[in-house]
Every structure is written in C-alpha cells, then in structure tokens.
Amino acid sequence: MSFSVADTATPPRLRGGPLRAAIAVALVACALIAAGCSVKGADNSNLIAGKKAFVAKCGSCHTLARANTKGLVGPNLDEAFRASLAEGLERDSVRGVVEGQIRLPNPEGAMPKDLVSGSTVQDVSAYIAKVVDRTGKDPGLLATAVEAPGAGKPAVEKSGKLSIAASPSGQLAYVSSKATASAGSVIVEMPNTSGVSHNIAIESGEHGATPGGAKLGASTFTTKTTASVSVKLTPGKYTFFCEAPGHRPAGMYGVLTVK
Structure with a gap:
C-alpha cells in the first residue's frame, strides 16, 4: 500500500447531516475503545x-507508529497526515482519503489495486484514521x-537445523530476534506463512540494521512456504x-550466537 502525501490535502468528500450523525457515533465508539470496552x-x-x-498488507511499505510498522517503500503515514491534522483536518476526512486511495490507487504508484477488499477497506481506513x-x-x-515483532522465544538449532520463522502477521521481523547454534554445518530454515516476500541471510559479526560483515549465504525469497540456506559456522556472533529492500533497516534482523 502506498498513499500519496499530496492527497491528504484533498477537501473532505463526505458532508451533510448523515455524516454528522455518523461522526457522533464514531466519537462514542472511540471513547469506548480507549477504555478497552469495544x-x-x-x-x-x-x-x-x-x-x-x-x-x-500495508506495514511492509508504510510506517505507522501505533501499529509498530516500519515500512520504507511508501510514505510514513504519521508524517503524511501530520500537517493536515494540525491545520484542522478531521479524522473522518482522513478515513475518506485513505479509503479512496485503497479503492482507487494511483496507477503510477506502488500500491496494487484490491490490496484489501469488502468490509476490510473500511476496517483498515478506520484504524488508520484513529491512530x-x-x-x-x-x-x-x-x-x-x-x-510484537521479534517477541518469540530464541530459536535453537537441533541436529544441524535451525528454524527462524518470518512474522506470520506480515511484519518486517522474524518471530525470534535471537538464535543459538552449535559450530559446524547448519541448515537455516525460514518458514514464511505471510503474503510478504522475505528471505534469510547470514553474515559474520553482530551488526544490527547496518550491513557490516561477510555474507556466508542467503536463501531464496519466498511467501507461503519455507526457504533455507546451508552455512558453516564457527563459534562467535552472526x-x-x-535482504528485501528496506526490510533490514526496518528491523528484520537478529543475532545468532554460535558456541
């Protein structure tokens, strides 16, 4: 999903009595949600x-702080709407802008048509507008x-195989941000049940979001299946x-300790 920053200045398309009533209902609903009741x-x-x-569907391309997504391909949504909200743009209008761009994406942009459909369009638009x-x-x-991304238990190598799953929810993260293995030849598997394409690569040293060591190997990219790579490891940190553009800087990395 990739929203146009310029479209945040689009005049609200929904006006009139029925909308005012809907806004009143929305305000009550938001109050209940804030209390954890709805x-x-x-x-x-x-x-x-x-x-x-x-x-x-959208977090791999867009940053939205409340959703803890850090995609870098499309606009940062918090930044995209900040000035307009400060100038008085109402959140129901934000919802209208988002819904319109989901239904009719820019043909020259990166967001595909029908990324979400049906009632999910309203669900996504309402969530973005709220947060x-x-x-x-x-x-x-x-x-x-x-x-939360990377909140799973550390992955542990067993009998020469180490499984580090990609986030099933589509976040730019692995389920585990830490892993351990014994020295020797290890097959690193990456189950990916999400619809976002990922792979897994191994480099020597502990470098976080910034590349810094020699790459030992990398799997192919995959969705809805498992990719693997075989590497030979000596004691130390990896x-x-x-390797998908923007995924590592957004937080899709972890530390492998080899003993």
Whole structure:
C-alpha cells in the first residue's frame, strides 16, 4: 500500500447531516475503545481487523507508529497526515482519503489495486484514521491484536537445523530476534506463512540494521512456504537478516550466537 502525501490535502468528500450523525457515533465508539470496552469504530468498522489487515498488507511499505510498522517503500503515514491534522483536518476526512486511495490507487504508484477488499477497506481506513500521528500505544484489545515483532522465544538449532520463522502477521521481523547454534554445518530454515516476500541471510559479526560483515549465504525469497540456506559456522556472533529492500533497516534482523 502506498498513499500519496499530496492527497491528504484533498477537501473532505463526505458532508451533510448523515455524516454528522455518523461522526457522533464514531466519537462514542472511540471513547469506548480507549477504555478497552469495544473493538468497533465508525459505521461498525472493526478496528482489530483493521489493524491486523494493515500490518499484514500495508506495514511492509508504510510506517505507522501505533501499529509498530516500519515500512520504507511508501510514505510514513504519521508524517503524511501530520500537517493536515494540525491545520484542522478531521479524522473522518482522513478515513475518506485513505479509503479512496485503497479503492482507487494511483496507477503510477506502488500500491496494487484490491490490496484489501469488502468490509476490510473500511476496517483498515478506520484504524488508520484513529491512530495516525498519535503517540503512545494502542489501548485495550487493540494492544494485543498483533504480536510484537521479534517477541518469540530464541530459536535453537537441533541436529544441524535451525528454524527462524518470518512474522506470520506480515511484519518486517522474524518471530525470534535471537538464535543459538552449535559450530559446524547448519541448515537455516525460514518458514514464511505471510503474503510478504522475505528471505534469510547470514553474515559474520553482530551488526544490527547496518550491513557490516561477510555474507556466508542467503536463501531464496519466498511467501507461503519455507526457504533455507546451508552455512558453516564457527563459534562467535552472526547476524541473520532479510535482504528485501528496506526490510533490514526496518528491523528484520537478529543475532545468532554460535558456541
């Protein structure tokens, strides 16, 4: 998904009495959500479903702080809407802009048509409109809608195989940010059940988001299946990371300790 920053200045397309009533309902719904009592937004949109779909379908391209996504391909949504919100753009209008761009994406842009469809369009639009350019963390049930990236238990090599899964929710992260293995030949497997294309590469040394060591090997890119790479490891620290553009800087890397 890739939104046009310029379109945030588009005049609100929805006006009139019915909209005012909808906004009133939305304000009440948001108040309930803040208390952790509801997962519904304006027009009965499902904010939890919206957050999950945004992370899975849009987060690999867009940064949105509340959703903890760090995609770098498309605009940073918090920054894209910040000036307009400061100038008085209402959040229902943000929702209209987002929904319009999902339904009719720029043909010259990177966002494909029908990235999400049906009621999910309203769910994603409502979630973005609610949280964009807001600090802090999502409250209530929204806080646990998507597992925190890299929060899984450390991956451990067994009998020469080490499995480090990509985030199933589509986040730019592996399930585990730490792994251990014994020295020797190791097959590193990366199960990827998400629809976002990832691979896994191994480089010597602990370098975080910035490349710095010799690359020992890399798997092919894959979605909905498992990729693997065979490497020979000696005791020390290594970095495993995704080679897709922007994924490593966004946080898709971890530390492998070999003993």
